Amino acid sequence: MAHTLHALRQAVAGPFHDVPVGVLEGRVTGLTGLSVSLSGMRDFTGVGDRVSIIGLDGRETEAEIVAFRGDTAIAMPFGALAGIGSGCRAMFRLYDQEQRRRRAGGTLVVSPLWQGRVIDPMGRPVDGKGPLPPGGEPCRLHAPPPEAGLRARLGPRIDLGVRVLNLFTTCREGQRLGLFAGSGVGKSTLMGMLARNTDCDVAVIALVGERGREVREFVEDDLGPEGLAKSVVVVATSDTSPLMRREAAYSAMAVAEYFRDQGKSVLLLMDSVTRFCQALREIGLSSGEPPATRGYPPSVFAELPRLLERAGPGLAGPDGKAGQITAMFSVLVEGDDHNEPVADAVRGILDGHVVLERRIAEAGRYPAVNVLRSLSRTVPGCNSVEENALTQEARTDLATWEDIQDMVRLGAYRAGNDPLTDKAIQVAPVIEGILKQSRQEKATIAASFDALRGALSASRTSR
Ligand SMILES: Nc1ncnc2c1ncn2[C@@H]1O[C@H](COP(=O)(O)OP(=O)(O)OP(=O)(O)O)[C@@H](O)[C@H]1O
Ligand SMILES: [Mg+2]
Secondary structure, three states: OHHHHHHHHHHHHOOOOOOOOEEEEEEEEEEEOOEEEEEOOOOOOOOOOEEEEEOOOOOEEEEEEEEEEOOEEEEEEOOOOOOOOOOOEEEEEEOOHHHHHHHOOOEEEEOHHHOOEEEOOOOOEOOOOOOOOOOOEEEEOOOOOOOHHHEOOOOOEEOOOOHHHHHHOOEEOOOEEEEEEOOOOOHHHHHHHHHHHOOOOEEEEEEEEEOHHHHHHHHHHHHHHHHHHOEEEEEEEOOOOHHHHHHHHHHHHHHHHHHHOOOOEEEEEEEOHHHHHHHHHHHHHHOOOOOOEOOEOHHHHHHHHHHHOOOEEOEOOOOOOOOEEEEEEEEEOHHHOOOOHHHHHHHHHOOEEEEEOHHHHHOOOOOOEOHHHOEEOOOOOOOOHHHHHHHHHHHHHHHHHHHHHHHHHHOOOOOOOOHHHHHHHHHHHHHHHHHOOOOOOOOOHHHHHHHHHHHHHHHHHOO
16 A cells, blocks of 8 residues: 555656646545535645536536545535435546646636637636637746736826726726625726726626626627627636636636736736635635634635736846736625725735715716725826826815815805815816716827816816
């Protein structure tokens, strides 16, 4: 026995092979909640390894090892647990060490011909448009971010095609922003506008934990044929396993990295990071981790930066340039609780945030971005001095208007008391008018600043 074990170890440590060097067989010893206990997996498997469980009907279900308890491996399946019983066979394919390193955490074969398609996290088409074109390159689902010192700098200003964002949260290529919003305040519409209007080569959209109906609505109404043509949409609906929902985020990231490494400018839209964290929470709790912050186990907050950090600039080439992933991660803030743990963690990691507010949506101003609460950390570095002066002036007017508007509406403010307030009363509604944008409209950076310049100079001449 010791001899065979030694021979097997030698084989596993041996030279590079493209095929598994053997198959390790184990058994299902128990099922609890969402997880499966497996015997016979010790010595050669580790956390993150994928095993196949053969159900009673002969079907193979892929599962991932998420923990160990003594000699027992705890795995979670990507599909449903139905048909898996105690005593079912489990298989783990053994590879040599080199191959194992390259396959760690799983791979996805990504093809440039995926643009225009909707896929699931395993890279299978879910849009009813037939099989995906063959070919592609294997990409690691859990690739580490490029080494900080070797990463390119952020690229030039990127035109998002949405006036309020171009003006008040101007973004550079490779920047990562959080989009904080409650339900029904226009998140999907804004993401669709960004996918259609942004000046990028490829858009990768991850829909994590949405309802099935919403996916079709998003693809057909918000994205439309024009947006879809340059997008790859990765979907895991709310009825899929937590592992699938988690994987949707990783698969989308792997697709974005693939295009970035070809030197492309990629826009990554992830809706939503909150549901990704909820999937991690389910996985963590099922593998026996204790709940910590509002039910989230500590591993969630270790994993989150690892995902978000992968977006951004790629490795710098000899000329200092690189492909870029400009990313927008949406965060659900229910009941206006902007201090909920996921929102807090995301805000700390990213280079800016855009806040959508129900109050603004209810007043009929879409996109319902609260300019005063939104921020991009690369501004003012990426705008001209004149542009910074314009946005600063507009922010001051909007802030003054926010403070005074109730008094004005009640008739408690008398015109002429304060020149700054008088100006804000006149100009803020005009700025608000500029920020309105219908879903079909596209507004370039130049046109956005022209509109703001026009509004502010009109207010100067009229006084
Ligand atoms: N730019 C816009 N112009 C006009 N109306 C808009 C705009 N954006 C959003 N809306 C309105 O807001 C509604 C909700 O938008 P949307 O579905 O994008 O919100 P959501 O935040 O994605 O909602 P959910 O949380 O349900 O997914 C739309 O049906 C539409 O009526
Ligand atoms: Mg939506």
